[in-house]
């Protein structure tokens with residue numbers, strides 16, 4: 001951590017980031033604030049200057065409840081859905097006569113689309129915090145039934161996919177516990193990657209136990225026991241896996257391997 005003398009307002013804002021797990025109060029987020037946040041999230045770096053994402057600001061409580069399968073429990077009033085969106089680029093390609101263009105021609109594109117949309121979403125989290133607002137990042141949109149969520153939000157069924165949501169709001173709570181952070185020494189490598197030693201692995205397990213979340217309820221020795229025995233298993237489901245793959249292929253953001261051909265696109 002930087003010494004106090006090096007602290008500035010931006011670093012203070014970053015240090016104060018925390019997730020509010022559906023404990024927002026009734027104070028609404030104004031449209032002006034939504035627009036300030038999204039405008040500044042657009043300042044995040046984006047690959048090839050394509051701005052290949054869209055943001056759907058959900059403020060209708062019914063839509064929000066369906067989006068989160070009821071988990072929000074009326075405790076959230078605003079949610080920004082950050083979605084990959086190649087529809088504008090496809091239209092630009094058509095307008096310029098590049099009819100063969102398909103985003104999935106390069107697997108590389110899939111990574112830049114995900115990276116762009118996540119960079120923008122995290123920038124929204126920081127912008128919101130700087131305005132005195134808290135947030136919760138969630139990946140509901142693809143953990144459940146992505147195709148249904150796309151229909152719910154009236155999203156194009158092709159070239160679009162909701163990746164990450166930023167729930168915004170105010171809270172009266174003051175959660176002290178910041179969860180799931182390893183010390184920087186485990187994460188930062190200079191010049192060459194150093195694999196973790198056995199001793200470091202034990203240290204990391206112990207570090208994760210320091211912030212043993214209250215919802216685990218004491219039945220496991222380690223916080224990670226809960227992750228491996230419950231959370232990972234709860235969300236491991238072959239059908240869900242298949243649905244997500246189908247949805248990405250159907251959205252034309254990924255290609256089924258045997259069908260791949262960029263012929264006609266590559267200039268000889």
Ligand SMILES: Cc1cc2nc3c(=O)[nH]c(=O)nc-3n(C[C@H](O)[C@H](O)[C@H](O)COP(=O)(O)O)c2cc1C
Pocket residue numbers: 017018019020021136137138139140164177178179180
């Ligand atoms: C991709 C992603 C998905 C997440 N999904 C959820 C979620 O569905 N529900 C939830 O309560 N928190 C979710 N979180 C928030 C994490 O649980 C939270 O960041 C973590 O526990 C650390 O807590 P802190 O942000 O308060 O430090 C998600 C975070 C990320 C980055």
